[in-house]
Amino acid sequence: MDLKQRQPASQELRQVLVDTGAYTLHQSFDFGGRLDGGLIHCSFEAHELHCPPLPQIVLLVSHEYHLKSALFDLGWGYRDHFVNFVNPLHLIPPGTAFRWVKDGPARVSLVTFDQRAAVEVFDELEVAHPVDGLWSLAQRGFVSPLIYAALGSFAQDLGAGHASRLLSDTFGALVLNELSKKWRIDAAPPSASKLSARALRNVTRYMDERLAEDISLAELAALCGLSRYHFLRCFKSALGVSPYRYLTAMRVERARHLLATTDHSVSYIASACGFASGGAMGRALKKALGSSASAYRARLGRYDG
Structure with a gap:
């Protein structure tokens, strides 16, 4: 089906x-x-x-x-x-x-x-x-x-x-x-492979250019010519976090920048950075920066658009 x-x-x-x-x-x-x-x-x-x-x-x-x-x-x-x-x-x-x-x-x-x-x-x-x-x-x-x-x-x-x-x-x-x-007690471990510096740059650039999109693991793995699982393992080995956590950190940083330098509304910034809603962005900011979007702007002497 x-x-x-x-x-x-x-x-x-x-x-x-x-x-x-x-x-x-x-x-x-x-x-x-x-x-x-x-x-x-x-x-x-x-x-x-x-x-x-x-x-x-x-x-x-x-x-x-x-x-x-x-x-x-x-x-x-x-x-x-x-x-x-x-x-x-x-x-x-x-x-x-x-x-x-x-x-x-x-x-x-x-x-x-x-x-x-x-x-x-x-x-x-x-x-x-x-x-x-x-x-x-x-x-x-x-x-x-x-x-x-x-x-x-x-x-x-x-x-x-x-x-x-x-x-x-x-x-x-x-x-x-x-x-x-x-059930693979005697199986050999997967063959080791590493992401080249160029492949890593291509992947992170791809993420940066598509923050507002729902990026899939398959897309990122295809950029490196690896299976999804081997890419996931190599990416985490290279940067210490999963692709999802890395992408979330990029979205938080972009949101922080837009909150500090523009008068766009919170909902607009959330959408532009790939968050499902203003509330979802607020929770991510709270976890990463210790304050909500509105509180962060207020701290900078700005206002919500």
């Missing part, structure tokens, strides 16, 4: 949760980009959840898990997937109907990724037989502090209105790479 004709990534899963009952929704986001995913943050009381086959990979990440067991049925009867870890993760392979019995309350996030796009990412990572790998992870809960931390940061950015293709693609590449490591 064409991605453009599909319903929002998390819509079907949200409906399953609503039909289940004993369910409280806290946050829900559909994020675009290459992996066309969704993120649902919710709480459950003790009950049983029945989910039909979904065309996405489903990753269940626990925040508070007051359970004595975690019983999943992935098609061959209930098995206990409980693990004695803080913030355990459970993976449901795409196209898999499942049942989940909870004997106590749980607060979790459910993340979905489009299967076809995820397989393409695994191909770029030189991961053989990714569907078999996903099924091996589905046999029991596991832990990944890196995925847990990345999810928290990603949810915070989405909640602050910072959604973009670059943000979503970066998050997705990181998560899928970490998942693949779980």
Whole structure:
């Protein structure tokens, strides 16, 4: 099915949760980009959840898990997937109907990724037989502090209105790479490569010239002739931050300059710098500079246009 004709990534899963009952929704986001995913943050009381086959990979990440067991049925009867870890993760392979019995309350996030796009990412990572790998992870809960931390940061950015293709693609590449490591114990590490000074200049210039656009990871990787994941790894190795964080810093600096030197309105500057709204720009400025757009102008003796 064409991605453009599909319903929002998390819509079907949200409906399953609503039909289940004993369910409280806290946050829900559909994020675009290459992996066309969704993120649902919710709480459950003790009950049983029945989910039909979904065309996405489903990753269940626990925040508070007051359970004595975690019983999943992935098609061959209930098995206990409980693990004695803080913030355990459970993976449901795409196209898999499942049942989940909870004997106590749980607060979790459910993340979905489009299967076809995820397989393409695994191909770029030189991961053989990714569907078999996903099924091996589905046999029991596991832990990944890196995925847990990345999810928290990603949810915070989405909640602050910072959604973009670059943000979503970066998050997705990181998560899928970490998942693949779980079943690639003996695999050789990816071949090392570096961004030349010229390639780095081309990428940062491209960002600077398109601050107002929703730049994708694919665009930036193509400038260097690298796969998305290898570009992401090389960029962070060169500059110490992800392309998304670097682009956000550039947008904040451009906004600061325009606030200080022009009388344009806050909403105009936000749009010109690639922020989703004046509020989103204000939150980014607050985090980086310690003050909102209006407060920053007031400090300089200027006024809002």
